[in-house]
Amino acid sequence: MTQKPEPILAIDIGGTTVKYGVWAAENLTHKNRFNTPKTWPELLDKLIAVKRELALPFAGVAVSLPGGVDTVVGKISGTSAVDYLNEFPIKATLRTALGVPVSIQNDANCAALAEAWWGNAKDVDDAIYMIIGTGIGGAMTINGQLMAGQDNFTGEFGYMVMNPAGETFSQLASPVKMAARYQRLKELSTAFTAQDVFDLANNGDTIAQQCVGEMLNWLSIGTFNLYVSLNPQRLLIGGGISARPGFVADLQQRIQHLMHQHKAALTADVRACRFLNDANLIGAVRQFYVENGDEPAAGAVRMEVR
Template structure:
């Protein structure tokens, strides 16, 4: 009987899960995020029993996860996960070993383990979604930082007057909200619609996309000159847009040239894993802990 690990990715609205067996991930149907910790535990127990999990459960979670301590600090869209010995409580409840790691760190681990950062000495992962998270890898290992803030690129301040951050200006979700607010025609535009409108000549859409690209380019520039990594990887749903990387690379090179850092070669690539990144990275964390 082959060993099976249950991989879980806890999101604000849904829980994704998968089975890791024979070095492969098989995705399971996703489930609406439970409203309470007791409901969450019951749901995880049902999965463990249904799939006869004996080896353990690998979890990707939001918030500032202290993997060693087994406690999640910070804040997230799932408030009941925070500030108690969650790892120990869940392991005892499920009767199998459990690991926890932050979701953006899981995405970084997946890339180092089996993706586009494999074999590199250093890499920075920038995950673009509702906000901007990320991870830093040095000597092939995750660098979570003294206060678990390593790779929280979204906190970079982009405007010293408004104190807007990279998450405020470089997130496609924030861009969509801004566009919808200015347009004020009672339609909530998606970022895809805004890109389509920009291509069709909509000036407001072009302006918002320009601002979005500028913020991300400055964010990447700051990461490059701070860490000088072998590669910057871009993740999140928007990373599948072919014009995104082309635009970012062009703008970042221009910034490096303008500021006299032209010897700094910017290697920017998309992440290999998209929707499965957090699940695969959670398994990597689990296997590392079990060693």
Template structure:
């Protein structure tokens, strides 16, 4: 379990496809902020290096959450990612040299898992699977405190699961963003309609909204069922903005419970939401840093 002494802090950064979040960690997250994801590495590089000047406290290291397949030993990412220019070079070494500080990197969904097992809704169990639902869908698996990443650092990319006969993936079928685009298209709405609006329309009796939500929940429930029966974790946590909805979580629980009974799968995995939402990747990046440098922050 990571530990940290007082009066020592980290710069935590979460790089995403649309925005970059950052904050200062010293027992808790402080001085949080964000900026729009730059279009080039040169712009990103300059933005990142300017962050310490915006944080007045001493910084002893930099903990970064990234999209893509992250190789923490090589210090780089590869494969499909929301920020393509981050791929294929030693990003950790470059930033460590420029910051003149230790730098760690980890996949964003893995960071969410680390945050939950450290101080979140999985801190009391031995095994947990996370399903993070957003524009795309990812996740992570942690067993006995160890993050499982796979041979190609691709474990947890559940959005690539193919769930129907048309080769559509879970990210195609289960993303709230894709669900909203579907509703907007079919309804011929003049303006884009987002997922929260569709849930509200469904409550008001809009049949198309109800059908779109039901379809999304159907595919997500199949994936949750597959994860539970494949990995049999103590707990499965659902993250992403949609997870804060009690009605959504209850629909998933009910449908997965029905599937388990229908198929005779006698498992008792808890299904819950993540404790952390927007801050999960930042907190998990800190957990990754503390696991790699367990004594650094104790040095005065």
């Protein structure tokens, strides 16, 4: 085993937010975030500024990205939640701009790597990971190995078409899309977050209750379909919504109800990702280790809470 390269700047680029942190000595610190810029030059400038402001002797940068990430070619193929990231050599571009080795991996795959390494899937071989955010991403591990697929598309559950109108799982079950649906139904100009809509639903807003209920319904149908198709030992939920009190238990109950209704003799073991919003960052670090010839052993990850 080679010496672990540290510290590492871990970056998670999402559709609405870019998160980052510093990994060293099995510890994730200096966590922060900023809104995802509208263009690639703006994002690149911001990442360069983050690295410069942290002023640490980074051994490398580990990046989590949306979409079909080709870790060998070093680009996103097809589409992603951040359109301007697609179809150019992002890995090589970042290495040149940041001046250190760079690894890239799909965000849901990063969550899977983190959870299979040190998280809530380390004790099972076969697991599904569903990451709920701007869209719905996912990943699979079978016999402990991350599945990529011929076109690096395994786990892109959000593309599943869910109804005759052609609406996808991401369109119907994403909290971000749910908040936009609420704004549309209320005919308001003010943008809402998913948390806003949950709060309004709790306070008796019937339109908010309708939107939340529909989102949960579609989430349960999609996850039920995954369970009966792939029969995993466990299904882990990631993304900010996974930290919402009662959310995972409610989803498991809904899935189990569908199994009973359709006489599927299965038991749903649904859990939140251990690392919640940090899963993509920690998994990106593991991807960096793997690409640099180091397979870290399992241990006790410590995280600074900020």
